[in-house]
Amino acid sequence: MPLNKYYKIAIPILLLLSVSIWGILFFNKTLSTVADNKKEIKPFLDAFFESRGNVLLSGNIKDIEKYYDTANTYGKWALEHEMRQINYVKGWSEKRNLKFTEAQSIYRIKSIKVGEQSIWLYLVETMKMGYEYNVKPNIINYMGLGIRHSIQLVKVDGKWVIRRDWYYDPLDEDSAFIDISPADGIAPEISPANSTPAGDSQNKKKGNYDREGAVRYADTYAGAAWGSGNNYEYNKKYRDYNGIGGDCTNFASQVLHEGGGLKMDYVWNFNGRDSSTAWAQAPALFNYLIYNGKGRLIAQGTYTNMVKPSDTHPSGAIRELQKGDLICYEEKGEIVHFGVVTGFDSYGIPVVNTHTSDRYHVPFDLGWNKKVIYRFIHMND
Known part of the structure; x- marks a missing residue:
């Protein structure tokens, strides 16, 4: 083979090998860097999430101030969001005459991006919370939350702190109200419509709609929330919006x-890839269920209107909900959210499962403003 032809073949091969070797070395170095940083930040994250749960119980925001980069505007905003959340939870629990007894989290780092000055993390938090009513002490109700965080960590004076923490907040669902406050009052303790134990005739499938099947599915696929099944994952058969x-x-x-x-x-x-408007958009699903007779609107109104007795609903509209029914959330005239009724707590308050802010057996009004309009939908059997 002529020498020039040999070089024409050999040089590209050598270049390709060089690039491949460099890529492997760089990839291995990157993996090592990521692994080293995961190991370094783990004690910080462990302490942060433990303290964050404790502060939800104590209300003492000073216990988590040290974890934030308060010298930076974004760090201040992140801390202020936590303050808003803590104040809301405190106000809500006082108005519902209950106290939280437990708030524990585990987290899973899904991805990590290491920069020169900071680390970006995408992680999923799974939180378990317990609460008891003051009139029913020692009966603990458990609920689960799933929270997806995008966190930026920076080092200040040799210590990791949080500069940004972006997440959908299941304890602050409102998008339309900047300063949310919970509604006043609590429903009178009256047995809900489906107080019959699971498996008894009232909850068995009587027609086209299987209530217990609906609850089982909602509990299995409640996402990252504590209590959910399927390894805290959504049903991969469906698109994630x-x-x-x-x-x-x-x-x-x-x-x-x-x-x-x-x-x-x-x-x-x-259809396996995309959904119809009525399947995935809240106002359209409401209209579809009501106008084709698959569902019936029990009532709509603020929290206070839904829990108090009236001529139309002598025990309050809230007491007519059953497992498998739906609750719509309306802000400023627009339906923005859906929850599935999956049971009732020790006081008879409906609890719901949801996605986006993943929730498992959470009191239906927790995280919502007093101005929110609820629409209770009874699914026709």
């Missing part, structure tokens, strides 16, 4: 179809 409008209505539709047994049709459907 988080980041592109939210997944709450898509989840409600899954519950109705997969768990409740309602059949898809040309208006309400998911």
Whole structure:
């Protein structure tokens, strides 16, 4: 073979090998850097999430101030969000005449990006919370939350601190109200409509809708929330709409179809890639259920209106909800959220499962403003 032809073949091969070797070495170095940083930041994250849970119980914000870069505007904002959350939870628990007894979290780092001056983390927090009513001491109700964080860590004076912490907050669901405050009052303690133990005739499937099946599905696929099944993951059969409008209505539709047994049709459907408007958008799902007779509007109004007795609802509209029913959340005239009723706590308050801010057996009004309008939907059997 002529020498010039040999070089024409050999040189590209050598260059390719050099690039490949460099890439492998760089990749291994990157993996090592990421692993080293995970190991370094783990004690900080462990301490932060433990303290964050303790502060939800104590209300003492000073116990977590040290974890934030308060010399930076973004760090101040991140801390102020925690203060807002803590103040809301304190106010809500006082107005519902209860106290939180437990707040514990585990977290899983999904991705990590190491920069010269900071580390960006995407992690999922799974939180378990317990609460008891003051009139029913020693009966602990447990609920679960799932929170997806994008956190920026920086080093200040040799210590890691949080500069940014972006997440959907399941203890602060409102998007329309800057300064939220919980509604006053608590419903009188009256047995809910489905106080019959699970498995008794009232909760068995009587027609087209399987209530217990709906609840089982909602509990299995409640996402990152404590209490959920499926290894804290959504059902991968369906598209995840988080980041592109939210997944709450898509989840409600899954519950109705997969768990409740309602059949898809040309208006309400998911084809394996995309969903119809009625399947994934809250106002459209409400209209679909009500106007085709699959659901019935029990009542709509503020929290106070829904819990107090009236001529139409002598025990309050809240007492007519059953497992497998739905709750719509309306802000400033627009339906923005769906929750699935999955049971009742020790006081008979409906608890819900949701997506976007993943929730498992959470009191239906926790995290919402007193101005929110609730729409209670009874699913027709």
